[in-house]
Amino acid sequence: MSYSGSGGFDYRPRPRQRRGGKSDDPRFRKEWSGPGPDKRDPELLASLLPQVVRKNGWTRKVADASVFGRWEAIVGPEIAGHCRPEQLEHGELLVVAESTAWATQLRLFSRQIHGKLAAALGPSVVKRLKIVGPKQPTRSFGPRRVRFNGSRDTF
Numbered sequence: 001m002s003y004s005g006s007g008g009f010d011y012r013p014r015p016r017q018r019r020g021g022k023s024d025d026p027r028f029r030k031e032w033s034g035p036g037p038d039k040r041d042p043e044l045l046a047s048l049l050p051q052v053v054r055k056n057g058w059t060r061k062v063a064d065a066s067v068f069g070r071w072e073a074i075v076g077p078e079i080a081g082h083c084r085p086e087q088l089e090h091g092e093l094l095v096v097a098e099s100t101a102w103a104t105q106l107r108l109f110s111r112q113i114h115g116k117l118a119a120a121l122g123p124s125v126v127k128r129l130k131i132v133g134p135k136q137p138t139r140s141f142g143p144r145r146v147r148f149n150g151s152r153d154t155f
Contacts, residue, residue, distance in 0.1 A: 064088050067093060067121060071084070079109075083131075091127030
């Protein structure tokens with residue numbers, strides 16, 4: 001709306017002039033995407049994660065950590081219910097059984113367990129299994145102790 005010289009208002013819209021600025025810059029041009037896939041669509045994290053792991057050199061750490069995360073799926077629920085992986089250093093996996101009887105049983109099946117680990121994670125992740133029983137409580141009570149080598153049930 002503008003004032004006309006004849007004493008009234010002109011109600012016709014004036015054509016807009018295009019100004020320079022953001023709309024002329026190709027970085028700010030609007031591109032409308034259609035209903036199909038587009039290069040600007042967000043990607044799933046699961047598809048990007050292997051690239052990030054490879055780029056940062058975390059493949060060894062991720063493989064080592066997957067032993068602990070996938071333990072039950074790899075060895076099965078029966079074995080996983082009676083033992084747990086404790087630590088993995090230099091390819092040696094320390095497995096702690098719930099009892100000495102289970103530790104003996106697991107030592108008998110150590111080749112099969114190692115084969116399952118190698119098939120699931122690759123042959124270079126776990127090179128050796130060390131299976132131990134539960135840690136025994138210490139028998140040293142009080143501030144003074146006597147060191148001796150012998151049976152603890154005799155005095």
